[in-house]
Each structure stands twice: as C-alpha cells, then as structure tokens.
Amino acid sequence: MGRAALRPLSAQALASAVGARLIGDANAVIHGVASLESATPSELSFLSDARYRVRAESSLAGFLLVREEFVEMGGAIKLVHASPHLAFAKALDVLFPAAPTIPGVSPRAAVHESATVVGAEIRAHASIGANSVVGAGSLIHSNAVIGDNVRIGIDCVIHPGVSIYEGCIIGDRCIIHSGTVIGADGFGFQPTASGWAKVQQVGAVVIGNDVEIGSNTSIDRGAIEDTVIGNGVKIDNLVQIAHNCRIGDHTAIAGCAGMAGSTIVGARCMIGGASMLTGHISICDDAVISGGTLVSQSVTDPGRITGVFPSLPHREWMKMAATLRRSIKK
Amino acid sequence: MGRAALRPLSAQALASAVGARLIGDANAVIHGVASLESATPSELSFLSDARYRVRAESSLAGFLLVREEFVEMGGAIKLVHASPHLAFAKALDVLFPAAPTIPGVSPRAAVHESATVVGAEIRAHASIGANSVVGAGSLIHSNAVIGDNVRIGIDCVIHPGVSIYEGCIIGDRCIIHSGTVIGADGFGFQPTASGWAKVQQVGAVVIGNDVEIGSNTSIDRGAIEDTVIGNGVKIDNLVQIAHNCRIGDHTAIAGCAGMAGSTIVGARCMIGGASMLTGHISICDDAVISGGTLVSQSVTDPGRITGVFPSLPHREWMKMAATLRRSIKK
Amino acid sequence: MGRAALRPLSAQALASAVGARLIGDANAVIHGVASLESATPSELSFLSDARYRVRAESSLAGFLLVREEFVEMGGAIKLVHASPHLAFAKALDVLFPAAPTIPGVSPRAAVHESATVVGAEIRAHASIGANSVVGAGSLIHSNAVIGDNVRIGIDCVIHPGVSIYEGCIIGDRCIIHSGTVIGADGFGFQPTASGWAKVQQVGAVVIGNDVEIGSNTSIDRGAIEDTVIGNGVKIDNLVQIAHNCRIGDHTAIAGCAGMAGSTIVGARCMIGGASMLTGHISICDDAVISGGTLVSQSVTDPGRITGVFPSLPHREWMKMAATLRRSIKK
Numbered sequence: 001m002g003r004a005a006l007r008p009l010s011a012q013a014l015a016s017a018v019g020a021r022l023i024g025d026a027n028a029v030i031h032g033v034a035s036l037e038s039a040t041p042s043e044l045s046f047l048s049d050a051r052y053r054v055r056a057e058s059s060l061a062g063f064l065l066v067r068e069e070f071v072e073m074g075g076a077i078k079l080v081h082a083s084p085h086l087a088f089a090k091a092l093d094v095l096f097p098a099a100p101t102i103p104g105v106s107p108r109a110a111v112h113e114s115a116t117v118v119g120a121e122i123r124a125h126a127s128i129g130a131n132s133v134v135g136a137g138s139l140i141h142s143n144a145v146i147g148d149n150v151r152i153g154i155d156c157v158i159h160p161g162v163s164i165y166e167g168c169i170i171g172d173r174c175i176i177h178s179g180t181v182i183g184a185d186g187f188g189f190q191p192t193a194s195g196w197a198k199v200q201q202v203g204a205v206v207i208g209n210d211v212e213i214g215s216n217t218s219i220d221r222g223a224i225e226d227t228v229i230g231n232g233v234k235i236d237n238l239v240q241i242a243h244n245c246r247i248g249d250h251t252a253i254a255g256c257a258g259m260a261g262s263t264i265v266g267a268r269c270m271i272g273g274a275s276m277l278t279g280h281i282s283i284c285d286d287a288v289i290s291g292g293t294l295v296s297q298s299v300t301d302p303g304r305i306t307g308v309f310p311s312l313p314h315r316e317w318m319k320m321a322a323t324l325r326r327s328i329k330k
Numbered sequence: 331m332g333r334a335a336l337r338p339l340s341a342q343a344l345a346s347a348v349g350a351r352l353i354g355d356a357n358a359v360i361h362g363v364a365s366l367e368s369a370t371p372s373e374l375s376f377l378s379d380a381r382y383r384v385r386a387e388s389s390l391a392g393f394l395l396v397r398e399e400f401v402e403m404g405g406a407i408k409l410v411h412a413s414p415h416l417a418f419a420k421a422l423d424v425l426f427p428a429a430p431t432i433p434g435v436s437p438r439a440a441v442h443e444s445a446t447v448v449g450a451e452i453r454a455h456a457s458i459g460a461n462s463v464v465g466a467g468s469l470i471h472s473n474a475v476i477g478d479n480v481r482i483g484i485d486c487v488i489h490p491g492v493s494i495y496e497g498c499i500i501g502d503r504c505i506i507h508s509g510t511v512i513g514a515d516g517f518g519f520q521p522t523a524s525g526w527a528k529v530q531q532v533g534a535v536v537i538g539n540d541v542e543i544g545s546n547t548s549i550d551r552g553a554i555e556d557t558v559i560g561n562g563v564k565i566d567n568l569v570q571i572a573h574n575c576r577i578g579d580h581t582a583i584a585g586c587a588g589m590a591g592s593t594i595v596g597a598r599c600m601i602g603g604a605s606m607l608t609g610h611i612s613i614c615d616d617a618v619i620s621g622g623t624l625v626s627q628s629v630t631d632p633g634r635i636t637g638v639f640p641s642l643p644h645r646e647w648m649k650m651a652a653t654l655r656r657s658i659k660k
Numbered sequence: 661m662g663r664a665a666l667r668p669l670s671a672q673a674l675a676s677a678v679g680a681r682l683i684g685d686a687n688a689v690i691h692g693v694a695s696l697e698s699a700t701p702s703e704l705s706f707l708s709d710a711r712y713r714v715r716a717e718s719s720l721a722g723f724l725l726v727r728e729e730f731v732e733m734g735g736a737i738k739l740v741h742a743s744p745h746l747a748f749a750k751a752l753d754v755l756f757p758a759a760p761t762i763p764g765v766s767p768r769a770a771v772h773e774s775a776t777v778v779g780a781e782i783r784a785h786a787s788i789g790a791n792s793v794v795g796a797g798s799l800i801h802s803n804a805v806i807g808d809n810v811r812i813g814i815d816c817v818i819h820p821g822v823s824i825y826e827g828c829i830i831g832d833r834c835i836i837h838s839g840t841v842i843g844a845d846g847f848g849f850q851p852t853a854s855g856w857a858k859v860q861q862v863g864a865v866v867i868g869n870d871v872e873i874g875s876n877t878s879i880d881r882g883a884i885e886d887t888v889i890g891n892g893v894k895i896d897n898l899v900q901i902a903h904n905c906r907i908g909d910h911t912a913i914a915g916c917a918g919m920a921g922s923t924i925v926g927a928r929c930m931i932g933g934a935s936m937l938t939g940h941i942s943i944c945d946d947a948v949i950s951g952g953t954l955v956s957q958s959v960t961d962p963g964r965i966t967g968v969f970p971s972l973p974h975r976e977w978m979k980m981a982a983t984l985r986r987s988i989k990k
Contacts, residue, residue, distance in 0.1 A: 006862075033862065035885055089850055092860035108770055110438055110454035110472065124770035125455045125785045125803070127472040127490075142770065142787040142805045143455070143821070145472045145490035145508070159844065160787075160805035160823040161473070163490045163508035163545075175858075177844040178805075178823035179876065181545035184489065184507040187566040187584065189542075190419055195562035195580045198505075198542065200422035202336075202363065212849075212858065215823075215841035215878040216509065216898075218545040218567035218585075225365055232855035236847040237878035238546075238900050238918070240568050240585040240603075250855045254847065255878075255900040256918040256936065258568070258586040260603055260621070273900075273920055274936040274954070276586065276604040276622050291920070292936050292954035293641045294604070294622040307641030309651050311953045311967030321969050323658045328983045440768055440784035440802065455785045457802040457820075473785070475802045475820035475838075491803070493820040493838035493875075511875035514819065514837040517896040517914065519872075520749055525892035525910045528835075528872065530752035532666075532693065546839065548875040548897035548915075554693055568876075570898050570915040570933075588898070588916045590933055590951070606916070606934045606952050623971045624934070624952040637971030639981050653988045 006032060006095050011063060014044070015079045017094045018087040020065065024077030030063050033088075033095065044095075047073075048085040065091065101139045101155075109140075112148075135172065147183070153209065165221060171209035171231070179216040182207070186220040186227075186243025186261060199223065201243060208233065214255065217241075223261075230267065248285060257289075336362060336425050341393060344374070345409045347424045348417040350395065354407030360393050363418075363425065374425075377403075378415040395421065431469045431485075439470075442478075465502065477513070483539065495551060501539035501561070509546040512537070516550040516557075516573025516591060529553060531573060538563065544585065547571075553591075560597065578615060587619075666692060666755050671723060674704070675739045677754045678747040680725065684737030690723050693748075693755065704755075707733075708745040725751065761799045761815075769800075772808075795832065807843070813869065825881060831869035831891070839876040842867070846880040846887075846903025846921060859883060861903060868893065874915065877901075883921075890927065908945060917949075 009017075012026035031042040036052060039045040039061030046065035047056040056064065057073060064076040065084040081087035101121045105111055108124035115128045119136030122128060126140045129147045134140060135154035144162045146152065153172035158164070162176050165183030176182070183205045189196035203222020208231035213219070219241040221227060227241065230249035240258035241247070248267030257271050260279030265271065269283055272291035277283065281295065286302035289295055293307035311317065339347075342356035361372040366382060369375040369391030376395035377386040386394065387403060394406040395414040411417035431451045435441050438454035445458045449466030452458060456470045459477045464470060465484035474492045476482065483502035488494070492506050495513030506512070513535045519526035533552020538561035543549070549571040551557060557571065560579035570588035571577070578597030587601050590609030595601065599613055602621035607613065611625065616632035619625055623637035641647065669677075672686035692703040696712060699705040699721030706725035707716040716724065717733060724736040725744040741747035761781045765771050768784035775788045779796030782788060786800045789807045794800060795814035804822045806812065813832035818824070822836050825843030836842070843865045849856035863882020868891035873879070879901040881887060887901065890909035900918035901907070908927030917931050920939030925931065929943055932951035937943065941955065946962035949955055953967035971977065 033884055038885060086850055086852075086857075089857060089859045092862060096860050096862050106770075110436075124787055125473065127454055143473050143491070143785065143803050147490075159825075160807075161491055161509075161803070161821055161839075161841075165489075165508075175845075178825075178841040179491075179509055179546065179821075179839055179878070181491075181508040181567075184545040184567070185505075185542075187544060187564070189564055189582065190416055192416075195540065196564050196582065197416075197419060199419045200426050202422055202426050210855065212845075214847060214880075215844040216546050216568075216839065216876050218509070220544075220567065224363055225368060234847070234849055234856050236900075237841075237844070237880065237902075238568060238876075238898060240566075242566075242585060252849065252856065255902060255920070256586075256916075258604055260585070273938075274918055278603075278621055288644075290641075290644060291938055291956075294638045295641050296621075297640070301643075304644035305641050306644040306647040307639060308954045309654070309967060310957070311949075311955050311965050313961075314948075314950060314964035314966040317966040320654070320658045324654065324969070324980070324984065327657075327987075328980045440766075455803065457784055473803050473821070477820075491821055491839075495819075495838075509821075509839055509876065511821075511838040511897075514875040514897070515835075515872075517874060517894070519894055519912065520746055522746075525870065526894050526912065527746075527749060529749045530756050532752055532756050546876050546898075548839070550874075550897065555695055555698060568898060570896075572897075572915060586916075588934055590915070608933075608951055620971075620974060624968045625971050626951075627970070631973075634974035635971050636974040636977040637969060639984070650984070650988045654984065657987070 007097060009095060011077050011079070014063075014091055014094060018065075018079070018081065018090040020079035020081040020087055022077070022079055023071055028062065028077055030095065033092065034061065036061060044079075044088075044091060046084040046088040048083075048088075101137050103136075129166070141178075159215075165205075167204040168221065169204065169206045171207055171211065173210050174207060175212040177213060177215040177217075177237070180213050181218050182213075183221040184218065186223050188223050188243065188261075203227065203244065205229070208249070211235070214239070236273070242279065254291065337427060339425060341407050341409070344393075344421055344424060348395075348409070348411065348420040350409035350411040350417055352407070352409055353401055358392065358407055360425065363422065364391065366391060374409075374418075374421065376414045376418040378413075378418075431467050433466075459496070471508075489545075495535075497534040498551065499534065499536045501537055501541060503540050504537060505542040507543060507545040507547075507567070510543050511548050512543075513551040514548065516553050518553050518573065518591075533557065533574065535559070538579070541565070544569070566603070572609065584621065667757060669755060671737050671739070674723075674751055674754060678725075678739065678741065678750040680739035680741040680747055682737070682739055683731055688722065688737055690755065693752065694721065696721060704739075704748075704751060706744040706748040708743075708748075761797050763796075789826070801838075819875075825865075827864040828881065829864065829866045831867055831871060833870050834867060835872040837873060837875040837877075837897070840873050841878050842873075843881040844878065846883050848883050848903065848921075863887065863904065865889070868909070871895070874899070896933070902939065914951065 015022040034043045036055040036059040041062035044063040045061035105122040106124045109122045109126045111128040112130040116133040120134040120138040123142040132150040137155040141160040147166040152170045159178040168183040185201040188199035203226045207229040213235045214237035217239040220243040228246045232250040234252045236255040242261040244262040251269040253271040254273035256274040259277035264282040266285035275289045278296045281298040288304040290306040345352040364373045366385040366389040371392035374393040375391035435452040436454045439452045441458040442460040446463040450464040450468040453472040462480040467485040471490040477496040482500045486504045489508040498513040515531040518529035533556045537559040543565045544567035547569040550573045558576045562580040564582045566585035572591040574592040581599040583601040584603035586604040589607035594612040596615035605619045608626045611628040618634040620636040675682040694703045696715040696719040701722035704723040705721035765782040766784045769782045769786045771788040772790045776793040780794040780798040783802040792810040797815040801820040807826040812830045816834045819838040828843040845861040848859035863886045867889040873895045874897035877899040880903045888906045892910040894912045896915035902921040904922040911929040913931040914933035916934040919937035924942040926945035935949045938956045941958040948964040950966040
C-alpha cells in the first residue's frame, strides 16, 4: 500500500545519496536489504554497534554500512558513515521510494459535493463528508471514513478503515494507520437517579504536522475544548488518548499505553508501552515513563518513572507476595 | 457526524431550557461554550466547584452557570442552578441539537433483500445482512457491517467501521463508536495432540437499551450461551469483553479495561481504566475497581479494590524492588 | 456471518458423528445446545467435571454428553464419551455446520485486474490489491481491505473491516476477525535534531497455517525482515505484536497482551491476558506467562512466570504500599 518495491541502485549512487564514502566496486548493484545474519551478496546490511562485529564478519552481505573503525573488515563493499544506523534509514528511503500519489477520486468513493479534494487520491469505498478538505498529495485509502467539516493537510496518508469524526483537524505529512479512530466521543457521563446521562462532547481533535499514529488507536474528541496532539508526535498501536488530553511536540507513545481525560503530557516525553496515566495530571517535558507503569500523580522532574516489579518464576513470586502480605499484617 | 453545529440561543431561552434562574440581560445571545480559562464574552461556561472560583472571577465568559452562592460574582450574566454541572450538560444538548436522522438507504449501501429497514438511515458502503432488522430512527454510518439475523433497536447510532456479527441483538438508543466489534468468536480452543482445536462459538451478544460503547472495543459472542450487556451500561475505548461475560445494568467500564471469559459483573460497578478481571469470577453490585488493578478473585463486598503500587522515580523504585526481593530471600 | 443456524439431528446420528455410545432413544431429535443450567428437554449439554454433577442432576437437558462413570445418572438420553468436552466441541461442528463459501466477486467489491481470485468469495465493499492472490474456498467479508502483493491461502475467513497491508502472506485455513490490522508499519523512528525521523518498514508479516486472530489486534510488519507467526498460533483480541516478533507454532496469546519489537516467543507457549513482553527478549518453548505480568528479561526455563500481586480492598492495599515504602526508606 503506497510503497513501491525496491529500486536497485549502484553502490556509488547509494553512497552519494546517503553521504557515505565508498570503498569497493562503485558499479556493483544493490538488490535488497537485510540483517547481518540473512543478507546475501547482492544485499546491503549495516553494523552500528561494535557488539555485532562478529556477526558482521561472518555475514554474507555484499554491501555494508559501517563506521570508519570497521573499514578494514574483509569481504563486503563498504559504505562508510559516521552514523550507519541513520545512513541505513536514509538508504531505505532511497531504495524504497514512496509510490507517488495519483490524484483522483475513485468512482467507488463517496465524496460529498461540498468537500474540497484537489490533488489528493481517494480510493474505493472511502467517504469524505460535507465541507471537508483534503490537502494536495494526500492519499485516503479504501474504506477510510472522513466525517463532515474535517480538515486534512497536505501529503498525508490515511490508511484503510480509519475513521475521523466531524470537525477534527489533521496537519500536514501525517500518517494514520488502519483501524485508528480520531474524534469519537469522550467517555463523559453524569450520574443521575435513572443512570448515566451522556454529556455531549463538543470539542474536536486537533493534530499537528508530521504526526504518525499506529493502528487501532483511539483519540477521543474533547468534551468542551479540543484534544490536542502536537507536532512530530509519534503514537504506536492500540493507544488510548481520552478527551482533552494534550500531548507536547515530539513526544513518543509506545503500544498499548493509555491516558485518561485531561492529562497533559509535555514535549519530547517517552511514554512506555502499556503504561497508563490517570486523568487530570501533568507530565513535564522530557519525562520517561517505563513500560507497564501506572502514573497517578503529576511528574514535575524530567527523568524516568517506574512502577513495575520484575517478574519471577510463579512459585517465587507467590512466596514473595505472601511474605509481603504477612510482614504488613504484623 | 450526526451533530449539528451550535445553535445560538438567548440567555433567557437557555435558562428556561435548563431550568435556571437568569440574572442579567435576557436577550443577550450565547454563541458558544468554553472552559473558564478560554471563554469569550459571547460564550457560556460554568462554575461547579468552589475551588475554581478564582478562575471564574478572572474568566472572560459572558455567561456563567453557577450555584446560588456565587450570584454576586461580578461580570458575566448568571444562570443560577443547584447543579451547574448537570445544567451545563443539559445546555450542551440544547445548544448542539443532534441532527435528525434522514431515513433512507444510500444507493452505495448493500442491504440484503430480506432485511427490514424502515425509518432508518443507512449510509454509503454500509452492509445489512439477511433477515436483519434496523429500528426506526437508527443511523448506520458508512462502512459499518451488520451481519445476518442481527436486530438493532430504535434511535441507535452505529458509527463508521463497526462490525456486528451474525445473530447479535442491540437494544434501543445505543451508541456504538467506530472500530468496535460485537460478536466475534470467543477465544475458545481445546488442546489436542495436533494443536489447538477450535470450539465453535454459537452464542451471541445481547446488548440492552441506552448502552454506549466507545471505539475499538471488542465484545465476543458467547461460546454456548450469550454474552450479555445490561441496560445503561457505558463502555469506553479499547475494552475487551470475552465470551459469556455478563455486565449488570448501569455499570461503567473505563478505557483499556478487560475481562476474561465468563466473568460476571454486577450492577452499578465502576471498572477502572486498564484494570483486568480474570475469568470465571463474580464482581458484586456497586464494586469499584481501581485503574490498572488485576482482579483474580471474586469480589463480594461493594467497595473499592486496588492492586497497583504508586510509581516512583526509577532509581527509587528499583531500590525498593531489590530490597523487597532481598527481605524475602532471608 | 458464515455460520448456518443449528441443523437438528437425531441422538443416534450425533452419537455416531462424535464417536459416543448412545444410551436411550436413538430417534429423539436434538434441537439445540445449552449449559446444564439452561438446557431444555430438546437440547444437548455436557458434564465434563465431577464438580458439576449436582448441576447435571438437576438439569432439564434432554441429552447429555458424559463420561462412563455418569451413565447411571437419571433422566437425559446419554452420549457416553471418554472426553465429553472434546466430544461436545465436535458436536458443535456437526450441529452448526459452516455455510459453504459461494465463490464469486460482489459487483460492489473492488478487485484489481491483476489480482488472482479463483474459487473465493469476495463480498461488498471489499478491496483486493494489485497482484494479490486469494486462495480457493476463502471468504473475504465486506469492507476488508487486502493491499497489493498479498497472498491469502485456501479456506481462510477474513472478517469485515480487516486490513492486510502490502506484501503480507497468510497461510491456509486462517481466520482473522474484524478490525484486525496485519502489516501496518512498525514503530520505528530515529532521534534527530529536528525530531523523530521515520525508518521505513520494509519487511512484511508472514502468517502460517491454521492461525486464528481475534478482533482489533495489531500485527506490525517487520522493519527489515519479517514479523512471523507460526502454524496453529491462536491470538485473541486487542493484542499488540510489534515489528520483527516471531511467534512459535501453537502458541496461544490471550486478550490485551502485547509484545514490543523483535521479541521471540517459542512454541506451545501460553501468554496470559494483558501480559506485556518487552522488546528483544526470548521466551523459550512451553513457557507460561501469567495474566497481567510484565516480562522484561528472557525466559529460558519452561514453566510459569508471574509479576502481579493479588489485589486487595483499597484501604488494605494502600496500607501495604505505605508500609513497603517505609520499610525500604529505613
């Protein structure tokens, strides 16, 4: 979906493209990429960490991205770069160029007559609601549903089956993976004598530029004001972001994490997988939350917060649990 | 999707609608709602808690819902009500009236000839299976898939991309948000010499009236009998409800919570976010499960159950973990 | 969806089909299945555990699958089998035969002209991408989106709303439930001075034969090499499997579990609900991870790993937490 197959390239062309110095046959052609263990003589791999030197030495890779200190390592054609990992990432961009968006609306798509879609590609069984705007270069995959009054910026990719509810705003160059839901109602109810009364959720979700959101993630619309995702934020799969959360620029949130309503997360934070933030707290800039940790109080100092004991063989753990319990009963 | 933009209203009209006493210009028009911090002179806000009095005093809000004790607070036009929070919720219903359902089936929808759809709205790329019934006033959004032999009551809203499998029953006035799956097979397998053998899941899911379910939630069909969700139950996003669970009336389940098979939850419980209930246990009426808590035994007394230690700075936590481990090894 | 209603059968026919010895009226007809508590005289139930003997004795079930030791129990017609539970599972297969797939492509589906679809059923609003192959006997439900260059084996069922991204491979006889996403990009980014740089994810997902995956689960494509799910693996709902994980044959993963990137799980493991495996670790064959446990180190011995304290009434728990905290501060 959207990514072309690998485009073979000469060692010289790739070295130039990623800013590496070439040692070896400039005309040899790279036909693939692989890990050190499985690479073949026509494939490129990389050595970024001296710990993997042994693997690199026994690798069959025909092309290796390495730091200067490893240029003497025999065998492969070398592409020398100060940061092989970064250079490899760049090599992937060059070898697997994104298929260009082909502007046009599939006859099988349902685009409201009042929507503005110029220079974007809308695939089969996608819907674009009334008064919505999809920016140039954006690709709306099959079966994505864009509600009314939504704005999607330029060069976005909205994958199959994404739902974006009424009034939400997506910045430029965002990628939203399948199954993710943006702008469903927040979980807002009030107790009454006859049960829970729904509180209309009249805010929206506003997402900045260069945001990527994984699959099956839920970001609820705000209750009164908006839920806000800053620029450059990266969110993994199956993440829950409740109404009125605000996520600062360049924060990364790993899979299965969640945060309850009105939680404020600063910039450049790293929120570990399966961690949970309770509502109405603030996490300062540059905080790191360990995986699986439940945070129930605001975090005011950058640094790492943890709340999970290392697991143990079941019998040992249960003994520990019982002893802990007893020691406290004394 | 389905909600109209704000309908401007005079202070008097709104005060009447929510049962508040008006102090100030009856003809002034409310053009929006906002929090105390961001409200403008044409917008309505509310003060429900004396702790926020300072914010209310510095608020630019032109209209304020307040309790009797705050009527002297200068500035805004006041709408006085014993419960400003409830009155504000009612004001949202009045100011943001739901767009009426427009009965009719999109020519782009796939409705089986044996299905009964009278007075409901079926949008593009939705499917309604054989012998299924959709009640009057219900709205089936784009790309929702309703299987065979499903019954959906009146005045429901089924959001884009929801899947409801064969034979499931949804009551009246239910709201199901995007990406939620009702009635997929329970996780039922039996070990055999050649691996896991699937146990057909022949129960269904039966959902009562006035139930709201968030996005990307999974409620599995029963193995033999049904999975049952009571009246007035509210379920948040990314919640897992396994086969044969039974949830009592008016229970609320927060995001990322889960329960394994055959768990029985009473009425009016509050199940915290990211909490997990193991299978084949019972939770009594009016129990409260703290967020992040794993409950592995039945709960027989109403009250709150907890199982998570407060998180700490990483170094402190690891010291605590090591000390705990050592103290037990003695 | 895809399952026919119950097909009534005589006691003799069912006994023969499941290999049970019949005691009672061979011509009596079974019209349903139910639990011991709710079964009626025309329904079949089973007693697999002596603990439920009392329930069986008071059951109104007209037909009972039992072990030899319970043949004397009065009332119902008996089907005697060494393993009533397994025999009951087989009875479900016989009584609820799967509706046959009806090969053909809905005129409302979007199948690329270069795709190969022979002997498969493609329903309304499904999409099949360029060069993709769907095997004979497979059923692609409404609104499933199959990307380019995907291979799906024979006799698979892909439920509504599933997304399978470019280049992924699904074996034979797989079942994938609604909302599940196969092959979205792994969470791969590199820090740069201007924020996170995306690392193209150029691996795919390769799924073996006889795999079942629940609803709203996410399995990411590999970064360079593939994410691999072995034969006979069973995965529940809302499970997160990150890029480059490898799951061994016949492992079962319960709901809400997750694993970070490059985690290797052995064969025949049982991964408990809501457990989390951190990245780059290995779990040996036949390991059992308790529900809710966070595993941050490799597991080398088969057996059970645990990491969750039993929950308590809130006050007791908080007292325990405070005492633990104090004891360590000394």
